[in-house]
Amino acid sequence: MANITSTFFEHLAQRGYEPLLHNVSGTLRFDIAGEGSWYIVVKNGSLAVSRDGAGADCVLVCRRGDFDRMVVGKQNPTTLFLQGNMKITGDLGLALMFERVFPDESLAGSEQGKKEGN
Amino acid sequence: MSEKTISVLEGNNFVVSDLRGDIDASPTETQGLFKWDTRFLSRWILTIDGLRPNVLSTDDLDYFYVQYFLVPGTGTIYVDADLSIIRKRAVGNGFHEDLTLLNHKDAPVDLKVRMEAGSDFADLFEVKDALKKKGEFYHRIEPDRLILGYCRENFVRETLIAASAKADIDERGLSFAVHIDPHGEWKTCLNVVVASPTIGEYREETTYGHGDQRSRSTVKKNLQKAGEAIPRLSCDWPSLQVTYQRSIVDLASLRFYALTLGGQAVPAAGLPWFMTIFGRDSMITSYQSLPFTSNAAIATLLVLAQRQGIRVDDFRDEEPGKIMHEARFGEMTAFEERPHSPYFGAADTTPLFLILLDEVERWTGNAGLVRQLEFEARAALRWIDEYGDRNGDGYVEYARRNQQTGLENQCWKDSWNSILFADGTNSRLPRATCEIQGYVYDAKVRSARLAREFWSDLALAERLEKEAAELKHRFNQDFWLADRQFFALAIDGDGRKVDSLTSNIGHLLWSGIVDQDKADAIVNHLMGPRLYSGWGVRTMAEGEGGYNPIGYHIGTVWPHDNSFIAMGLRRYGYRKEAARVAMDMLEAATYFKGRLPEAFAGYRRDQTEFPVEYPTACSPQAWASGAPLLLLRAILGLEPVGNHLIVDPAIPSRLGKIELLDIPGRWGHIDASGRGRIDTTAMESRPQPAQEKIVV
Numbered sequence: 001m002a003n004i005t006s007t008f009f010e011h012l013a014q015r016g017y018e019p020l021l022h023n024v025s026g027t028l029r030f031d032i033a034g035e036g037s038w039y040i041v042v043k044n045g046s047l048a049v050s051r052d053g054a055g056a057d058c059v060l061v062c063r064r065g066d067f068d069r070m071v072v073g074k075q076n077p078t079t080l081f082l083q084g085n086m087k088i089t090g091d092l093g094l095a096l097m098f099e100r101v102f103p104d105e106s107l108a109g110s111e112q113g114k115k116e117g118n
Numbered sequence: 119m120s121e122k123t124i125s126v127l128e129g130n131n132f133v134v135s136d137l138r139g140d141i142d143a144s145p146t147e148t149q150g151l152f153k154w155d156t157r158f159l160s161r162w163i164l165t166i167d168g169l170r171p172n173v174l175s176t177d178d179l180d181y182f183y184v185q186y187f188l189v190p191g192t193g194t195i196y197v198d199a200d201l202s203i204i205r206k207r208a209v210g211n212g213f214h215e216d217l218t219l220l221n222h223k224d225a226p227v228d229l230k231v232r233m234e235a236g237s238d239f240a241d242l243f244e245v246k247d248a249l250k251k252k253g254e255f256y257h258r259i260e261p262d263r264l265i266l267g268y269c270r271e272n273f274v275r276e277t278l279i280a281a282s283a284k285a286d287i288d289e290r291g292l293s294f295a296v297h298i299d300p301h302g303e304w305k306t307c308l309n310v311v312v313a314s315p316t317i318g319e320y321r322e323e324t325t326y327g328h329g330d331q332r333s334r335s336t337v338k339k340n341l342q343k344a345g346e347a348i349p350r351l352s353c354d355w356p357s358l359q360v361t362y363q364r365s366i367v368d369l370a371s372l373r374f375y376a377l378t379l380g381g382q383a384v385p386a387a388g389l390p391w392f393m394t395i396f397g398r399d400s401m402i403t404s405y406q407s408l409p410f411t412s413n414a415a416i417a418t419l420l421v422l423a424q425r426q427g428i429r430v431d432d433f434r435d436e437e438p439g440k441i442m443h444e445a446r447f448g449e450m451t452a453f454e455e456r457p458h459s460p461y462f463g464a465a466d467t468t469p470l471f472l473i474l475l476d477e478v479e480r481w482t483g484n485a486g487l488v489r490q491l492e493f494e495a496r497a498a499l500r501w502i503d504e505y506g507d508r509n510g511d512g513y514v515e516y517a518r519r520n521q522q523t524g525l526e527n528q529c530w531k532d533s534w535n536s537i538l539f540a541d542g543t544n545s546r547l548p549r550a551t552c553e554i555q556g557y558v559y560d561a562k563v564r565s566a567r568l569a570r571e572f573w574s575d576l577a578l579a580e581r582l583e584k585e586a587a588e589l590k591h592r593f594n595q596d597f598w599l600a601d602r603q604f605f606a607l608a609i610d611g612d613g614r615k616v617d618s619l620t621s622n623i624g625h626l627l628w629s630g631i632v633d634q635d636k637a638d639a640i641v642n643h644l645m646g647p648r649l650y651s652g653w654g655v656r657t658m659a660e661g662e663g664g665y666n667p668i669g670y671h672i673g674t675v676w677p678h679d680n681s682f683i684a685m686g687l688r689r690y691g692y693r694k695e696a697a698r699v700a701m702d703m704l705e706a707a708t709y710f711k712g713r714l715p716e717a718f719a720g721y722r723r724d725q726t727e728f729p730v731e732y733p734t735a736c737s738p739q740a741w742a743s744g745a746p747l748l749l750l751r752a753i754l755g756l757e758p759v760g761n762h763l764i765v766d767p768a769i770p771s772r773l774g775k776i777e778l779l780d781i782p783g784r785w786g787h788i789d790a791s792g793r794g795r796i797d798t799t800a801m802e803s804r805p806q807p808a809q810e811k812i813v814v
Binding site for chain 1: 271272273274315316317377378423424425428429431434447451452453454459460490493
C-alpha cells in the first residue's frame, strides 16, 4: 500500500454516501502530522472530501501512525481520543459519529478474520 | 454507601467526603473528588493547629452544594468552643470551597490552618479492584497554586488547587498563618479544579465561584424547571408525597451530561460507582419516568443511537446494531485494560431500545423521533435475529466474546452466579434468559406498529407480527416447566431449562408473552410466600438451592424489578396484586426517607419488621428512584391510547385519594385521580398452586 492515509480519504471520497452517517451533517478537518489536512463535508450521509476548505465544526489532530492504525482497524478511535493521542476540538458529537467510517475494510487486510463465526 | 459519608454531585463530577468535609480515601473508604471516572483528590484534610475539627452539623442543601459546621478538635471530649469553622462547598468542574473561621473570644487568636491535599488519580475500576498505577505522578508549585498531576504517555490528569488568602504552598498542601481579631473572622476561598486536558472542555476554573453557587446554579435552575414541568401529586397518605419528591429530586441529580449531545441530560445509573451512561439503567429509568417527563427518554435514545454498535469487536462485545451497555472515560478504559469505550455486554438493551422508542411515541406523539431513528431501529431488529440469536434456535442468548474482562451474565441480573438451577448449580453459557425473550416479543410487536404507522413498511410490520406470534407460541412451550407451573429462568448452553423460581417471570407479564391460561399460575408464584417477602417479590424464591436473602441477584428484593412486575400484573388484569406490590414497596420507602435503595434483603417482612438495606448498594440508584414513579402509573392505571390517556385506578385503600395533575403527553396535560379501594393488608399470601392437581 502506497500511503494508507491518502488512500483512506480517496476511498471515502469514492464512497460518496455512507448510510451509517444518514443522520449526520457537518464539517470535519483532520490534521495529520506529516500528512497535512483533509476536509470532509458530511450532509445527511453524503460525503465530500477535499484538501482545503474553510472553518470546520470539528477539528481532529493526530499522528500519522495512529491515524493509519485506525484505518486498518488496529486502533479504536475512542480510546485514541481518551489516551490523549487524538485531540478533538469543536463538535464532539460529530467526531463520535464520524468514527463509524473506521476501519476501511479494504485496507484492513489482517482484520478480515476478526468476525467470529457463531 | 456508608452512613458517615456525604455525597454532592453535578453530572459525573462528585465528591464523597466524611461529615467534616474531609476526604481521606483508603482501600475501604471510597472517598474522593471524582470526574470522568477518575479520582482527582484522595486527600483533602483540614487541620487547625494540627488537630482535625469535630463536626457540629452538616447540611446538604442541594445535591451539588453542602455546608459543614465544625468546631476545633480538642483531642479529648467536647468542650465549649470559642472558634467556629464553616466550610461551604459547591461541586462543578472540581469544587469551590469557602472556608470561614469565627473567633468568639474577646482576645485575638493566632492559628495554623492547614489543608492537606493529595491525589492518587485512581481510575474508578482501580478503586474498586485496588490496582496499581502505571504512569508517573508529579507536582508543580506555582506562586499562587499547587498542581498535582499524573501522566501516562499523553494521558494527563491534573488537579489545580488555589486559595484566595495568602498561603504557604508545599507539595502536600496549603498552610495559612491566621490571625483573627476579637469576635472577628477569617476567610479564604479554595478552588480545586479538575483538568482533563484531553477530554471535553478544558477550563481552569470551577463552575461556581465565591458566593455565586446560589445565583449561577444551572443545575438548580434546571431542577426548578423540571419541578415546574412535572405533574403535581396530592395524596391522603403523606409518605407518598415524600417519596415522590425524593424520586424527582434524585432523578434530577442523577444525570449525565452527554458531551456528544450538546450537554443534554441522560439518566446515569447511580452514585458513586455508576455515574455514567448505562444502556439498560438509563432506558429503564427513562421508561419509569415517561408519565412525568419525556426529555430524559428522548436524550437517552439519541445517545444510545449515536453509540449503536456498527462492527464486530470481540474486546468490546460489540456487534452491528447492538445497543451499548456501559461507557467509561478513565485511564483503564483509555488504555484498553477495560472494554468500556463503550462496552456492549448486554443482550437485553437492544430490544429495550425498541420498546422505549415505541413507548416514547405513545406518550409524546413524537413521530419525528421515530422517523429519525428508523435506521437505528432497523439495525436493532437485525441484531436480534442475526447476532442475538447466536445458534439459530429462535431465542436471543448471550455468551461473552471478551473472555478476560467481559461480563459473564448479560441480563439485568449481571452477577456471575445469578442464573442458577434449583439445586444451586450454575448454568452453562450461552444462556437465553426468559425475560429477554419477553422483551424481544414486545419489541417486535411494538416495532410492527412503528413500521406500519411511521415507516410505511407494511411488509416489515407483517413479518414482525408473525415472528412475534411464533415466538410467543414456542416460548410458552419451550420455557414452561409443567411440573412446577412456571417459566424456566433460562435455557442454558446445554439446552437445559434452568429451573429456579425467580422474579424474571414477572417481567414476562410486563412483556405480554405469557399465554393467558398460564397467567394465574405465574401470579400465584409471584404473590406466594416463596417469592413474596412481604415487601416485594424476591429476585429468587426462598427454598431454591441458590437462594440467599442477601445474595445480590439471588434473593434480595429490587424496587425497579417490582415496579415492572406491578405493571405486568396490571397488564394481565391482576389489579389487587399490583396494588399490593405498590403498597408494600411504598411502605418500604418510608423506612428510607422516601429514597428506595437499589436492593434490600429478602428476609420475610414478619421476621425483621423493617426492610434491611443490601450492604453495598448504590444510593441513590436511578432505577430505584424511578420505581415509585412506575408504581404510581401502575395503581392509577395510566395507559396512552391514541391521543388519549386512559386512567383506570386500582389504588390501595391506605393511600386514600390520589390526584396527579398535569400529566404531560400528546394530549397536552391531563389530570388523573382515584380513591383507594383495595385493602392490601387483607390479602393473604396466595397459596402455591397444588402441583399434582394441575392438569397441563
